[in-house]
Amino acid sequence: MTDAAELRRRTAELLAAFPPATTDRVDFLRARFDAGLAWVHYPEGLGGLGAPRSLQAVVDADLEAEGAPDNDPRRIGIGLGMAAPTILAYGTEEQKRRYLRPLWTGEEVWCQLFSEPGAGSDLAALGTRAVRESGGEWVVNGQKVWTSSAHIARWAILIARTDPDAPKHRGITYFICDMTDPGVEVRPLRQVTGEAEFNEVFITDVRIPDSRRLGEIGDGWKVAQTTLNNERVAIGGMRLPREGGMIGPVSKTWRERPELRTHDLHQRLLQLWVEAEAARLTAERLRQQLVAGQPGPEGAGMKLAFARLNQEISGLEVELRGEEGLLYDDWTMRRPELVDFVGRDAGYRYLRSKGNSIEGGTTEVLLNIVAERVLGLPSEPRTDKDVAWKDLAR
């Protein structure tokens, strides 16, 4: 068992062998991975040491204190948060060795080819087809949507229908798709904010070798659950200081601009401030539970809380700004690598936060999940469960 003292010793060794001040960023990150200090709970040889997950904080704190480079988890968040745990759980040894190291160092960015124009919340309705040829290769055709990072990604996790005769949840298979394949076409998808953070991805006769399949044929829905569960943890699990979320900018505006204050806005601001603080404390409590090894079901609710708060708070700020609230900072179509809630104006925050209750599962679907899995209430009546996918009404 690797304990905190052992991890600190290994961290000190790494820092001594690769001083951050004089080591190339990627070289340092590779060395950190090879030392098992990337994600300490992963197995040895795959960036970890099989240590308790809670001890990652010990390593991170020591590295941060010495000015070690970080691997920019926001830009590569899909790889870290979704692809990696799925590959770890379902990949072959060869797949784990090929993909995890450049994923973690950020040398290879990942995206997620799940949602389709006709399959959002009802993701299992997806229609992208993968047909196996006699040589064993798969030929994939279809269209995906809402794909962030597709334009910079080297790899994608992809789910496609491999058996249209099976009911919709059973005929799906999970693949790793090469985004540099000529059959992959990425087009920017302009959003309400004016920018193009997401993409549409058109997949035409893309050939995927069977060695890039993750999990069994027809088992893709089960594999995708690993990805989706990790997605929700990634969205809800961040640690925030007081006023660290969207309530921060509006509180600052309130303090600095007395001429904008009204009684009505004051009441609403205080109410939202209290709710934001309660949500922050809940996220902190969830984090403490995880560290103590007693994960609670609260994570399922955090995304719901933050989505609603972000929308209400940013909406309030647009109103607070009065005449300025009628303006917008920039409608130019850009391709941001990150969602920038801090660097842009209130109008941008208002529009972008509308996506918070849609991305990563709509609020309506997540409320069903809480009701069924946390409270144990009966599930919705299903009319699609035992019907072959090809026979479903579309």
Added chain:
Amino acid sequence: MSAQPDLLYSEEEEALRAAVRDLLADHCDAAGVIARVESDAPHDRELWKLLADGMGLAGLLVPEEQGGQGATHREVAVVLEELGRAVAPVPFLTSAVVATEALLAGEAGDLLGDLASGRKIGTLAVALNLPAGSAYKVVRHEGGALHGELTGIADAAVADVLLVPADDGGLYAVDASAATVTPQVSLDLTRPLAKVVLDGAPGRLLGDAEPAVRRALRAGAALLASEQLGLAEWTLTETVRYLKERKQFNRPVGGFQALKHRLAQLWLEVVNLRAAARNAADALATGSDDADVAVAVAQAFAAPVAVHAAEEALQLHGGIGMTWEHPVHLYLKRAKADSIAYGTAGAHRAALAELVDLPSP
């Protein structure tokens, strides 16, 4: 900001919770509470004896050398969660928390030990609706005796001693037998109010009233959030249980999406309330610099959640929820009264505006 608060429950706190819950399961069922609140003696003195004598809970906040348990607000909060879950008609919040905190602020002598042991029940003679820092009514101190009338005094009907603020700035201990205590017909049947009339009653000076009352009311507000949490949890759990069983249109009612969403939303509110209430209890226990903010956040958040939970419980129970025999009304009445007790959510938001520098126009 001070160090990160500990928002979890320790093993000892969970053990305390289990012990209190077991006792309440055996001695405080809903049917019994309903029958009791219609009688002339709405308080459950037998249960209070078991909690105070049997388990030593009345002295949790009192240091061991003064005859108490030397525990902290964190343990008190756990007890209040369980008492709230059972809408137990006992003077724990008023005597073991609010009156005790007032005594801890001054020179209480034996009185603190009497309250800690449960030999006596005390109550602070300040109207239940007032938040810390607001003006409270005082009685006239003249020739060594107290004169005046005070209303809205919670649990005064069972109190042995009243802690009375007077116009000379002092807080006095008055023997209840020297006062005329008349029950008021109260919205919350399980924590009834009373009118107190003092007509030349003798009082023993305990110290300055202002700091004692402020400290007592702040602790009351902070820990009331845990009672509201327990109450909200009971209404949610009970409603979920009922809606899994109750069928309409040939389906369990809990399978309808419109109701599932309402219950999931309620669950989310309760989860947030737990963090806010825990934060307030921990802030008082550790003497954190952040305690005033933590208390204001907890109360501003707790009251609407507890009322919402109880109102949803009544609505979602349908017709049975409107009956006297079903206990949901006890919870609704307690939740609504709690939303006023020790300051409304609005009063706590106003306090917060000052504390976190979000000034009014």
